[in-house]
Amino acid sequence: MYKVIAVSVLLGVFLAACGSYATPPEDFLSARVQFADPELAKKSITVAGFVDFVRGLKSGDQETRILGWVAKGESWTLVSESAGEKYEYRFADVMTDRGGKQVVVLHDIYRDGKSQDKTTLLNLIIK
Secondary structure, three states: OHHHHHHHHHHHHHHHHHOOOEOOOHHHHOOEEEOOOHHHHOOOOEHHHHHHHHHOOEEOOEEOEEEEEEEEOOEEEEEEEEOOEEEEEEEEOOEEOOOOOEEEEEEEEEEOOEEOOHHHHHHHHOO
């Protein structure tokens, strides 16, 4: 009986913790990411592709874990964890470029709440 109660409580805590994450729409995930660095922009990476790059990061023998997406107004934030640190990748909502293609802009990257140098970090993420 106690095991059932304990499992129910743990499941409730787990679901409550996961409840803050949302699933972005397909047009957002398939949009091309616009980077400030022209070399990265040439690679034509989608948001879904960017998530794959982040997921592939390793810090020593520790892998990166994708926690989920947070929607806030017109923007989306990808939240991950790597080597015990929380990373947030903040994107604008979907826009259309001059050629009619859907794009999003990666605005900021935060590590444990502190803004990071995007250029340096992106060159480690995207290979």
